[in-house]
Amino acid sequence: MILSSPDPAADPYLAAALLRLQRTSYAMEAALIGDDRIPPLQEDEIGLTAWRGRWVTAWDGVRLVGAIAWWESVDVVEIQKVMVSPSAMRRGIASTLLGRVLEAASSRPVVAATGRANAPAVSLYGKHGFRAQGDEQVPPGIWITRFRHAA
Template sequence: MIFSSPDPAGDPYLARAVLSLQRASYAVEADLIGDHRLPPLQEDQHQLAAWRGRWVLAWDGVDLVGAVAWSETESHLEIEKLMIGPAAMRRGIGSALLGRVVACASGRRVLVTTGRDNVPAVSLYRKHGFAHEADVRVPPGIWISRLALAGSA
């Protein structure tokens, strides 16, 4: 596994590859929660490239198999997206990417939201020490769970 930290805004080919991965990954979540109106499935290449934050991408040779994107402030990091290609799921890529984000936290609080009924994602975060904080119903009726890394500031 090779990790890189490019900005998709700087490379249209990379932005297309990340968008393709995002659509495939979030389609799995949409099936799990029973709603295909998830914002990452509505995003286009320009919206993806316009987002300003940090990225780490996971490559298996020349194949993009995973990505994580987060924003950060002085007090916390917020994981915005964690995506794994369906063919690469259950190979530890999500754990490896999550570890990269946590390593950047430097003691700051780490937050994430995911579909409440996305059992694999909730299980991944709990396995890495995240604790459930709240369930929130977001328009138009999608339930999400907010989790925070236990022990983070």
């Protein structure tokens, strides 16, 4: 697995590949939670490239198999997206990507959210020391669990 830290706005090929990965990965979450209104499934390439956070991507040769996106402030790091290709699951890709964000966070807390019924993601965050902070309904009918990893 090769990791890189690209800027999708600077590379149209990468932006298109990320959007394909995002749609296939989040379609699985939508199936788990029983609702396809989750924001990553509504995003287009313009929205993806306009977002100005940080990315780490995982490649198997020339095939994009995973990505994580986050933004940072002085006080906190917030994970926005974790994506793994369905054909590459159960290979530790999400754990590797999450580890990169935890390293980048240094002494800052890291927060994340996922669908409450997304058992694989809930398990991933728990495995890496995140603690559930509570559930929230956003939008109505879609429940997420918010997580925090103390510095």
